[in-house]
Amino acid sequence: MSLYNLLTSPMHSLKYYFVLLLCQLPLLLYAQGGLLDELEEASEGTEAPTESTFKGTRIVNGQSVELWDDGALGFIISHRFGRLNGGAYEFFGLDDSNIRLGLEYGLTDFLNVGIGRNSFQKTYDGYLKLRVLQQQSGTRQIPVSIVAFSSMAINTLRNDEQNPPFSSRIDYTYQLLIARKFSSRLSLQVSPTLVHRNLVELRENPNNLYALGLGGRWKATSRVSLNAEYFLRLNAETEPLYNDAFALGVDIETGGHVFQLHLTNTQSMIEEGFITETTGDFFSGDIHFGFNISRVFQLK
Amino acid sequence: MLGNHSHAQRYRLASCEVSFYSEAPLENIEAVTVDAQSAFDSSSGEVAFLIPIRGFQFEKALMQEHFNENYLESEKYPNATFEGELEGFQPDISEEQTVTAKGKLTIHGVTREVEVPGTIQPANGNWEMQATFPISVADYKIKIPKVVFYNIAETVDVTVQFTYQPDAQP
Numbered sequence: 001m002s003l004y005n006l007l008t009s010p011m012h013s014l015k016y017y018f019v020l021l022l023c024q025l026p027l028l029l030y031a032q033g034g035l036l037d038e039l040e041e042a043s044e045g046t047e048a049p050t051e052s053t054f055k056g057t058r059i060v061n062g063q064s065v066e067l068w069d070d071g072a073l074g075f076i077i078s079h080r081f082g083r084l085n086g087g088a089y090e091f092f093g094l095d096d097s098n099i100r101l102g103l104e105y106g107l108t109d110f111l112n113v114g115i116g117r118n119s120f121q122k123t124y125d126g127y128l129k130l131r132v133l134q135q136q137s138g139t140r141q142i143p144v145s146i147v148a149f150s151s152m153a154i155n156t157l158r159n160d161e162q163n164p165p166f167s168s169r170i171d172y173t174y175q176l177l178i179a180r181k182f183s184s185r186l187s188l189q190v191s192p193t194l195v196h197r198n199l200v201e202l203r204e205n206p207n208n209l210y211a212l213g214l215g216g217r218w219k220a221t222s223r224v225s226l227n228a229e230y231f232l233r234l235n236a237e238t239e240p241l242y243n244d245a246f247a248l249g250v251d252i253e254t255g256g257h258v259f260q261l262h263l264t265n266t267q268s269m270i271e272e273g274f275i276t277e278t279t280g281d282f283f284s285g286d287i288h289f290g291f292n293i294s295r296v297f298q299l300k
Numbered sequence: 301m302l303g304n305h306s307h308a309q310r311y312r313l314a315s316c317e318v319s320f321y322s323e324a325p326l327e328n329i330e331a332v333t334v335d336a337q338s339a340f341d342s343s344s345g346e347v348a349f350l351i352p353i354r355g356f357q358f359e360k361a362l363m364q365e366h367f368n369e370n371y372l373e374s375e376k377y378p379n380a381t382f383e384g385e386l387e388g389f390q391p392d393i394s395e396e397q398t399v400t401a402k403g404k405l406t407i408h409g410v411t412r413e414v415e416v417p418g419t420i421q422p423a424n425g426n427w428e429m430q431a432t433f434p435i436s437v438a439d440y441k442i443k444i445p446k447v448v449f450y451n452i453a454e455t456v457d458v459t460v461q462f463t464y465q466p467d468a469q470p
Contacts, residue, residue: 035339035348036383043337043379048354052369069361184375222370222443253370256362298360 047138053145053181054189056258056294057104057112057129059215060229060247061266061274062191065145065179067131068106071300076102078269078292080120085285093289100269105299118269125270127151127173135181149175153272168199171272175213188216193231195272202238210234211275217251225251227262231275245278260292309343309391311427311464318351320435322456329363329456331356340427340464345389347401347429349462351380371442377409389420396421401431407440418460427464432457 054064057074068074082096090096102116110131117124129149136142155169172195179189191213200207215229227249236242249262265280266273267288280286319332335355340347353374358364368374384403401416418431434455437444444454 034383035341035346036350036381039337039339039348039350040379040381043350043352046352048352048378052365072361184373222373255366296362298362 045139047136047140050135050137050145050181053135053179053187054217054227055225055251055253056260056292058260058292059189059217059227060249060260060262061245061264061269062213062215062229062231062271063129063147063149063175063177064215065131065147065177065189067110067112067129067147068104068296070106070109071298072106073297073299074102074104074294075297076100076104076116076292076294078102078290080264080267080269080288080290082288083280083285084263084287084289098267098269116270118273120268120270120273122156123153123268123270123273124156125151125153135179144178144180147177147179149173149177151271153270164199170198172196173271173275175271177213185219186216188214190214193271193275195276197272197276204238206235206238209236209276213275223253227251227260231278233276236276239276241279242276243278243281245274246282256296258292258294260294262290262292263287264290309341310467311340311342312467313338314426314463314465316463317461318458320356320456320458322453324453329358329453331358331364331367333357336462338462338464339467340429340462342389342391342427345386345391346384347386347403348383349381349460353378353380371437371444372408377407380405380407382406382414384414386420394422407435408442410440412439423463425466427462429462429464430460432459434458 054066056064057066057068058064078100080098082090082093084092086093098118098120100116100118102114104112104114106112112129113127114129115126127150129147131145131147133142133144133146135145151173153171174194175191177189177191179187181187193211193213195209195211197207197209211234212232213229214232215227217225217227219225229247231245233244243265245264245266247262247264249260252259265282265286265288266278268274268277280288313336315334316336316338317332317334318336319330322329333351333355336349336351338347338349353372354368356364356367358367382401382403382405384401386399387402389399390397396419399418399420401418403414404411405414416431416433418429420427420429435458436455438454
């Protein structure tokens with residue numbers, strides 16, 4: 001029995017009137033509802049920027065579309081331990097640890113600057129993050145947030161034999177971070193990436209390596225989210241010893257801190273390192289446990 | 301549209317300030333918004349307001365993010381609303397009078413019947429309304445976990461200040 005049948009059948013005249021009455025109910029309610037309805041009607045379509053696409057400025061290893069607000073200083077302590085398949089002798093990787101200390105600062109709400117130092121290959125890095133577009137709902141909808149990211153990394157590991165010129169120690173990474181918060185739970189990000197290496201290991205390796213980053217989060221509760229991230233290298237045929245970086249993570253937020261715990265096949269915490277020089281094979285157990293802890297200080 | 305009210309008695313918001321304050325051991329939490337909508341009918345005493353939750357500005361950006369993301373869930377419940385009337389309101393008195401706003405207050409998707417004492421006074425053809433009242437966060441199912449770095453009080457004091465001007469719309 002459908003509503004259409006009910007309405008067209010003369011046999012159910014009583015029901016017919018009942019349905020008619022039901023149809024008018026919203027009108028009756030509307031006529032009664034007074035001032036608030038008018039206000040609600042007037043406020044419909046108000047534009048609102050979409051915030052908190054991700055909990056942190058990183059999904060796991062890679063950058064997210066999140067920026068620090070104007071005057072906020074983020075201090076990020078990151079660790080990547082050794083491999084889980086190192087076994088009990090290596091205490092499942094915990095004997096071996098790399099640390100990156102980083103500072104990020106909101107020059108404005110749309111421009112951040114960051115510096116860091118990674119013990120892995122004694123690398124310094126500096127970067128800028130610029131928000132180009134912010135996702136927005138309302139009458140003028142913007143479907144995605146877009147952030148431009150540019151970084152420079154300097155490997156300062158001593159190399160007395162080759163003693164390469166300084167410029168050959170520098171690598172650059174450029175990314176366009178494009179993300180959409182589909183719901184309060186689900187956010188996805190695509191990150192077209194270019195890594196320019198001034199010096200490559202072999203003559204046939206390209207100086208410009210292109211990659212596509214894919215990342216996302218599923219917010220399980222208001223304070224916990226599950227993250228995943230993958231960097232697909234697009235022209236790395238001559239670098240079979242390296243793998244694509246993959247990571248699974250959990251973000252836990254507690255007021256002023258965000259704790260990110262993760263499992264990944266890479267040991268570097270700098271774009272050039274994890275995108276182009278990941279050595280581990282995640283699915284044969286070359287998994288590094290790691291974490292990022294970020295703490296915010298409001299400077300102005 | 302609502303033909304039974306004369307428009308001369310309808311007022312809309314000229315300016316407003318809505319703030320809340322919560323005293324806590326580690327740091328006090330304070331937020332303010334000037335982005336609200338309200339309408340007032342002086343003939344019937346009916347009053348309604350709608351406050352976009354996202355409009356509240358905090359001193360610290362992260363606090364504001366948590367307020368929206370974790371406590372008020374502003375994506376799901378974008379507005380706080382009130383609909384009711386001013387009991388004891390007399391439109392002819394030209395000085396400050398004490399009234400009680402009685403009606404339905406909706407915050408975080410939870411609607412409760414409330415009675416809020418406040419004052420109203422005429423000023424150059426406008427009306428000025430003020431009220432300060434406590435809100436218990438538990439009443440509106442706003443969950444505050446035990447492990448947060450800044451403690452949050454169980455009740456917050458809300459202050460509203462509305463200035464109304466005659467509705468010019470025909």
